[in-house]
Amino acid sequence: MIELQPFLTRMARTRLGAWSPALTAASRFRLTEDMHGDLLRWETALAELPNIPVETIQLNSAAVGCQPAQPLAHELAQELREALQRLHPWRKGPFSIHGIDIDTEWRSDWKWQRLANAIAPLDGRLVLDVGCGNGYHGWRMLGAGAELVLGIDPTLLFVMQFLAVNRYLRRDDIAVLPLATTDLPPTLTGFDTVFSMGMLYHRRAPLNHLEELRRLLRPGGQLVLETLVCEGDERQVLVPPDRYAGMRNVWFIPSVAALKIWLQRCGFVGVQVIDISRTTVDEQRTTEWMCFQSLADQLDPANAMLTREGLPAPTRAIVLAERSER
Numbered sequence: 098m099i100e101l102q103p104f105l106t107r108m109a110r111t112r113l114g115a116w117s118p119a120l121t122a123a124s125r126f127r128l129t130e131d132m133h134g135d136l137l138r139w140e141t142a143l144a145e146l147p148n149i150p151v152e153t154i155q156l157n158s159a160a161v162g163c164q165p166a167q168p169l170a171h172e173l174a175q176e177l178r179e180a181l182q183r184l185h186p187w188r189k190g191p192f193s194i195h196g197i198d199i200d201t202e203w204r205s206d207w208k209w210q211r212l213a214n215a216i217a218p219l220d221g222r223l224v225l226d227v228g229c230g231n232g233y234h235g236w237r238m239l240g241a242g243a244e245l246v247l248g249i250d251p252t253l254l255f256v257m258q259f260l261a262v263n264r265y266l267r268r269d270d271i272a273v274l275p276l277a278t279t280d281l282p283p284t285l286t287g288f289d290t291v292f293s294m295g296m297l298y299h300r301r302a303p304l305n306h307l308e309e310l311r312r313l314l315r316p317g318g319q320l321v322l323e324t325l326v327c328e329g330d331e332r333q334v335l336v337p338p339d340r341y342a343g344m345r346n347v348w349f350i351p352s353v354a355a356l357k358i359w360l361q362r363c364g365f366v367g368v369q370v371i372d373i374s375r376t377t378v379d380e381q382r383t384t385e386w387m388c389f390q391s392l393a394d395q396l397d398p399a400n401a402m403l404t405r406e407g408l409p410a411p412t413r414a415i416v417l418a419e420r421s422e423r
Contacts, residue, residue: 103269104247111223111245112287119282120274127251127275139257142183146264147176149195154266156240159206160193161233163265169195184258186387189233194265202387204380205233208294208323212415215371217319219243222289225313228296231258232273238292239271247288248273249281278309287315294323298347307363314420320365325350326373326414331358335408342395342404342411353414365418376411 101124105117133139152166169177178197190201220242226235229248232255238246250256250273259273291310300306310320325347327335331354341347351359357368378401381392392411397403402410 101272101274104272107269108245108247113223113245113247113285116282116285119285120276123276123280123282124274127280128253133253136253139184139254142180143257143260143264145176145180145183146261147173147180149173149177149265151195151265151267155193156236160191160198161236161240162193162262163195164193165195181261182386184254184261186389187231187258188255188387189230190386192233192262194262199386200384201233202381202384202391206237207380208415209234209237211372211374212321212323213237213241215415216321216417217290219290223247223287225249225288225291227278227291227293227310228299229255229273229292231255232262232271234292234294235271235273236262236266239268243290244270246271249276249278251275251277251280278306278313281313286312288313288318289315290319290321292321292323294321297322297324298350301348303349303351304359304363307359307365311364311420316420316422318420320360320416320418320420322356322360322416322418323413324356324416326353326356326412327409328352328412329354331355337406337408340406341408342392342406343390353416356414356416360416360418364421366421368416368418370414370416372415374413376413 101121105121108114109117149165151163153164155162174196177195181197187199187201189203189205190199192199219238221244224238224243224246226248229235229250232248235246235248253275256273256275291314293310297303297306327333327350329352333352334355335350337347353370360368378393383391395405396410397405404410
């Protein structure tokens with residue numbers, strides 16, 4: 098059973114504390130229902146992580162992690178590497194755990210660099226990271242001064258990866274719970290900042306997702322939204338007929354102009370675009386820590402501006418907005 102109590106005890110001392118019991122119950126339900134075939138292997142990998150004293154913790158460098166007081170002996174380093182490798186594939190990162198560099202599929206630090214200086218300062222803020230994966234960005238949020246970071250992601254492997262990292266960082270002000278937004282208490286609200294990065298295009302009803310995010314924020318709180326976008330005016334929305342870059346679960350890709358309208362219609366104000374970037378094969382790629390196909394395999398071999406399906410290659414925008422007072 099994932100140990101939730103240290104984080105929930107910390108959360109209970111904030112204005113979000115009233116929802117701690119409901120989050121505990123929802124998490125336990127999901128853990129009971131999700132009988133993943135690899136769960137035993139992942140739990141074994143966690144149990145086999147060696148005990149290594151931590152000398153320093155790094156949250157503000159590209160590779161989140163920790164360093165030992167002295168370099169590990171070869172046998173101990175190999176034991177650590179093998180245990181972490183059993184949690185393959187590692188999608189978000191990078192991490193560096195006691196000298197073991199986890200070169201993840203995504204250079205998630207690049208995305209953080211694009212937004213870190215543009216968002217409202219996180220000092221003392223209560224933060225929610227929706228679809229957080231293994232929690233990489235949550236660690237960067239803590240490094241930026243957040244008081245508490247709640248990450249949610251229903252993929253149990255990502256929860257296990259977070260636990261592996263936190264085995265050594267030992268923080269009780271961050272957690273990744275095995276939940277989707279639909280698992281959250283319907284009355285939950287009050288976050289100062291809500292991140293939703295790489296989620297909107299996976300939702301069959303994207304406006305419903307934006308309304309969920311608005312409810313979770315306090316009035317005046319900030320939404321940090323990162324999503325796929327297409328070119329065009331406010332009427333342009335790309336609807337892939339089948340797969341998009343190999344993914345079946347991509348439903349709607351709006352233009353930036355359309356996305357602004359969506360946000361305004363859902364009760365957000367002060368909408369501003371802080372970055373538009375084409376995703377490259379340097380930012381998302383296959384590594385020894387993620388050995389499956391990645392972006393390069395999903396682009397047209399003759400034209401990198403197109404996916405294999407003949408659709409525009411991935412371009413992503415980061416948009417900030419505030420919850421209106423109404």
